Amino acid sequence: MYERILVPTDGSAGVERAIEQAAELAAVHGAEVHSIYVLNTANFASLPMETSWEGVSDMLREDGEEALERVRGIVEGYDVPVRTHLIEGSPSREIVDFATEEDCDLIVMGTHGRGGIDRLLLGSVAERVVRGSSVPVLTVRVREEDLD
Template sequence: MIEINKILIPTDFSETAQAATQYAVELAKKFDAKLHLLHVIEDPVVYMPMFESYALPPKEDFENFAETRLENWILDEDKEGLTIETEWVHGNPFVDILKCAKREDADLIVVGTHGRSFTAHLLLGSVAEKVVRKAKCPVLTVRPQGHQFIHPGMADDE
């Protein structure tokens, strides 16, 4: 039997990450697993060179934003009965997701994917794709328009 004791959910606070989080929450409930929410704060200069000539917000602003979003990322009604850890780090998303998965001994990583075209992958790369290729544990990728869980108690006509 498969045992899933800890699920890592990396989030960039996007729609795709929200879809992945919903899957992870349901899986955590089914397997009585702990959830570890991770947000990686990237250096804005890395992806927005125009910031080199403008003053950046203080590092603490990024950290406070991440902490607040992580604490409120999962709805209170979905948190019931779950053990949830939150963490933010400064770094490279792909690298730090893998480091966290190893350090936390994650049994599963649940990550959102935009489902970009082949050309977009060549030009932009994909954090989810790199994680799938390099992670030592299974990785579940979730697209926001993909199959969603139907919660028990919902009528068929809803």
């Protein structure tokens, strides 16, 4: 049923539940896992100095590589093939585009499950992916205790 499962990561501890879910599904279906970390460069485009951007960019890339390495470690523990990708752009758009272009069968991603004013003010990458993706999306609720 599944050959390629996409699991985006933001590097937070809570996303590990989604990674584990993706790895379990991949193990059952003989699928491979793709994981992406999206550098949200739009948030930093207005920095005043080019040297400041270079420092921030390096730091973000390092964070992304560390997050992808954690995904790799978790998924390989399930004896499942994993490929990781560091991408720049808008997270929700890049997740949807990657899933489509790479013929992924499923996107598994964490969500904080915010509602009301929090969702209105903070937005939700998961919600935008669900609304914009032609690929099925499985959302895994991030529990508060997972964030500690």
